[in-house]
Amino acid sequence: MDLQAAPLFEDIAPGPESGAAWWLRASDGVRLRVATWPLDDARGTVLLFPGRTEYVEKYGLAAADFAARGYATLAVDWRGQGLADRLVPDPRVGHVEAFSDYQRDAEAALVLAAELDLPRPWHLLGHSMGGAIGLAAVMEGLPVASCSFTGPMWGISLAPVIRQIGWTLANVAPRVGFGHRLPPSTSYENYVTRHPFENNVLTTDPGMYDMMRAQIAAHPDLALGGPTLTWLREALKVTAMMAPRGSPDLPCLTILGGLERIIDVDRVHHRMAAWPRGELVVIPGAEHEVMMEGPEIRKQIFDRLVAHYDAAAVQETAAQSA
Template identity: 60%
Template sequence: MGAGLMTLTPAPFFEDVAGGPAGGQAHWVQTADGIRIRVGHWRPEDATGGTVMMFPGRTEYVEKYGDAAREFVGRGFAFLAVDWRGQGLADRLLPDPRVGHVEKFPDYQKDVAAVMQLAEELDLPKPWYVIGHSMGGAIGLRAVIERGGFSACAFTGPMWGIFFSPVMKPLSQITAYWGPRFGFGHKTPPTTSLDSYVATQPFEGNVLTRDPDMYRMMKDQLAAHPELALGAPSTIWLREALDECKWLMSQPAPDLPCLTFMGGHEQIVDRKAIRKRMANWPKGQLVEIPDGEHEVLMEGPEVRGQVYLQISDLFQANHPNGQLKSA
């Protein structure tokens, strides 16, 4: 935690597209290395369940998790989500704001530290729990390994490895580790686009969700607020992400209850890495969604409803006061 009190500075919050519960707010937060990130939060009057911290994936932003906020607030939790450095309304790190970038992957832990300090300043109720999606799953796993402060964790499609086809894997390795050496570190890998995937990819053939309503919601959010959009990552980001995945897989499992969800049609992160990690997590359980894509929290209401229920059950089971209210 940082020393001293944090200045609470209101930040824009797009309630028109968030679809979350009433009372959502956002604040700007300054990290230890001077990057401005945005944190959104919802706190019900009867937040007896503690606080769920949502760690989003690459390209994501606070408002995308309004539906998740509604689910957890309805169960008596406060809920928080973050725009990581380089995406959403947080400071973009390159002259071309469409390129996702980070200098060192552990820099995201400076964002985590700032988020947790803000949660302290806002007096968000404890215990604290974390949900990490995709890239946020990598950030969240390092956080629970190194930082502590959480009573239980959950992950959806976590980036503990990146999926490449047999053809693309060697090219990706060359791009990630040689591109920066030859001055292409701020360029995007071959075959990638500077345009937002959701904004340009039709629903048919997308690799995120099988639910047309949720996909339309994501498209509508970016159409209303295009400043939230992000394109492909830099080759430095790719190198750093690959190195982070190797480090995470070398670490023993945290002594923390964990529930991880993975879609059966997952095509973005490495399914083998997820299975290996969870097979060696004594307090962990892996749930595979047969018809799920990468974003199980953006699947149809039956699928995501069950995911929310199982995660909230896990968090309630690790609350010192026992059972809380159901949604």
């Protein structure tokens, strides 16, 4: 692989000093950006799949938390967001032609992880939309020792009437040339920019909310508004398709905020109740982005994640030597 350095805005990414970013091409030619935070003598690497609208700098703090606990980190700018190629003329809207295209991005990121010889075992951490991408990836055999999810988008929280309207709009609009339009109630402006901290659906911690706002203010090119109707159609399709499928035989830890209002909580409870080696943890008083909560909650989250990865690595070693 011909590695090309990409920008990593370290002024807003308070991660380990080892951080670097790289330009990659997915198999269909879309340019992506992937960040890595290597660590000497790491016990493994966290493959961090971010959510919709997110960018790698947002997880600099997470990389620092993992490094403090002995793990390297890799994070991805998915197509259509961050500094990856935007896919429609208006860069303010999030778009994908097919949800399966995100698997091309994940495959490219894994090629980079192997090229850089990031320490194994690898462990998946998928947040929100990254949880849907990650679940699809592990169902297809992603080479990880364990998986973990925070607020995974295995369904979208919509009232029944709104869900039906969404299905109808999302299916009809692309056929008549309106697939790049925004769904009702969404905005071209980034959520943290337009929404005050009070009653936001992301975090209960004002400092973390201010950090997200400051990141967008410092680097407006990272901002992303609402999704297109085509994205909504694809998201509803893939979550409905995965819902009846069984979970892979991997150790899994899923963490939900007790105040979760973005994803379909029932789908998460249903899947985790049937996951053979799965554990669901609900954090009282936390919103959707549990890794962006206050210090006490964040410590609890990262301690649990690393304990999960350590235990999975022991299980994998035992299985290989048996």
